[in-house]
Amino acid sequence: MSIHNAAQQLRQAIRSGQHKGNTSGLAGGHVQCNLMILPEDWAMEFMGFCHQNPKPCPLIAMSEPGSPLLPALGSDLDVRTDVPSYRVFENGEQVAAVDNLMDHWRDDLVVFAIGCSFSFEEALLAAGLEIRNIAEGKNVPMYQTDIACAGSGRLHGNMVVSMRPFAAADAIRAIQISSRFPSVHGAPVHLGNPQLIGIDDIALPDYGDAVTVGQDELPLFWGCGVTPQSIVQSSRPPFCISHGPGDMLVTDLLNSQLAVL
Amino acid sequence: MSIHNAAQQLRQAIRSGQHKGNTSGLAGGHVQCNLMILPEDWAMEFMGFCHQNPKPCPLIAMSEPGSPLLPALGSDLDVRTDVPSYRVFENGEQVAAVDNLMDHWRDDLVVFAIGCSFSFEEALLAAGLEIRNIAEGKNVPMYQTDIACAGSGRLHGNMVVSMRPFAAADAIRAIQISSRFPSVHGAPVHLGNPQLIGIDDIALPDYGDAVTVGQDELPLFWGCGVTPQSIVQSSRPPFCISHGPGDMLVTDLLNSQLAVL
Structure with a gap:
């Protein structure tokens, strides 16, 4: 597949292990997202939470249950591999820090991509x-x-x-x-x-x-x-995954596309 | 002439002496303006001042030299009679407080209507x-x-x-x-x-x-x-006129027309 933009290029570098760590200032102009991944059983409640708290939790995109893909944010984007680091939580406690989700993915997970400052x-x-x-x-x-x-x-x-x-x-x-x-x-x-x-x-x-x-x-x-990380820690869902701090999901969306005025 | 709106009605009441004093809260929805009237010799400089200082001096309208009319703000509007009170200044000092300008009008005066909070x-x-x-x-x-x-x-x-x-x-x-x-x-x-x-x-x-x-x-x-009043007081033009504090020029414009977004 040919590479169309700097975001796609960065995702490929992350996926292949060439790029590790913070994404701040990289793929300039492209929207980066916070990540929250929850079992389907909690997904509706989390969606409601985002809807009611748009200032801290502005929802940019969510996946189909069980799907690690967010085609609206990038045709090649796979949430299991395209973020530099992840944190895995059980009952609100961090149990693992990993650099991909291939061993942690489950077919009931829903991905939420949340806007970033x-x-x-x-x-x-x-x-x-x-x-x-x-x-x-x-x-x-x-x-x-x-x-x-x-x-x-x-x-x-x-x-x-x-x-x-x-x-x-x-x-x-x-x-x-x-x-x-x-x-x-x-x-x-x-x-x-x-x-x-x-x-x-x-x-x-x-x-x-x-x-x-x-x-x-x-x-x-x-x-x-x-x-969202603070909320799931206090609300203690049995299982969830977030990105590592500063290690964001880099998308094909442009920041300029998000401006309402 | 028939009365088309509350602003026109209020201007007629002011013109006839029925209404005196503060215009705050009257003719709701209509733009009210600060007034500055200067000799033509100073008008270009004052216009430049407004242009360069739009936060304190947002210029809404100005008259032809010698004309007391501002048709863009009201077809019947006459600045000499339609404001409850005026202050007349010479060399930056107040020399008179009057309720119309019939005795003070000069054929070299230019009227500036400036936005109001x-x-x-x-x-x-x-x-x-x-x-x-x-x-x-x-x-x-x-x-x-x-x-x-x-x-x-x-x-x-x-x-x-x-x-x-x-x-x-x-x-x-x-x-x-x-x-x-x-x-x-x-x-x-x-x-x-x-x-x-x-x-x-x-x-x-x-x-x-x-x-x-x-x-x-x-x-x-x-x-x-x-x-603008403070500026003409410190800059001391030989002659100028302003409205009395709170006694504004009430216009046919609607506040809602001024919103840019």
Whole structure:
């Protein structure tokens, strides 16, 4: 098969083991997705969860039950092999970290591809804004909040947010730009005082790395695609699989296709 | 002449002296404008000023030199009689407060109608947000800032802003909604710490009234249509006229026509 675009090329490199690890900044312009894979028995509830919590869990695509393919995201795409690393959970506890799912795939699994902030970060950078975690060469800081997600069946829990600091004028611009991308988290869910959403210390993120927040800057908090992992950990389905942090599913979709305005 | 709409009706009541004072909340749905009237000799510079400072000075319409009519804003509209009160300035100093311009009109005057925050306030209210000054029955608080406007010829000076406080989630929504109305000040120019734009005490506005700012709220600052008055006062043209505060030019335009999205 001929290679049509940088996303397909990267997926082939991941599939063959040539590329390992973080996909941040690779296959520029292409949508990358968070992954959640659940047994069919839990799939409807998870779909309901995404529907009711579009800020942290914007659903981009889902598979047929038992199918590891997501043709809408790439004709050659196979979720079992095309992500650099995976985490396997049983009853909410991680039991394995693997680089493919050939030994873990089951014919009752449903794949959910969930939007990722890489897409709106690209739009913010294109607008000339500085994204602190990129400028400092770090992972974006992420925090558990006390913002309750809307429950769906057995799935419940609090939202995880990512944080990027901006000076006020840039914060306003960042709100405008990210609002155009509702399928990749959209506008922030909070800005300003972190304690109002249950974050005690902005210097101690629960996931990712701390970044510098200037004295004249405001922290902006976006719904984060790590939320589904947090939710399944607290809701403890017997079996599920996610991607490794930062090791995303790279798709043929273009970020620019996701802009609503 | 038959009366076609509430704006025309209100202008007739103002013209005949039946209505005096504030136009806030009247002729709902219709665009109200700030007024600046300058000699033709200063008109091009003022037009350039509006063009370069669209946040505080969004130009809605201007007249032919010497004409008090703005047919685009109302077929019957006469700027000399249709505003409840006016202020006349000479060399930047107020020399008269009058309720019509019949004795002050000159055949070299040019009228500028500038967008007013009443328009986006209506959209914020329609979205279910509380506007503090309205809830508290006060004029919106306005402040001189140290944000320098772009100069145009002899016209220069700092921006005046209006302030409305919101909780974070409402602040994000208010930014989204007001962004749709670039011809009536658009998105805020600042949010958060007032001192960063030269406001020492948020409880002491330079114009209008102080309003309550809750501990968990952020102040949002929008470019304000009082800026032109402040600019002509600092730039001291030999002659100019503005509306009295809150006594706006009510037009046939609909606020909904101004939304860009």
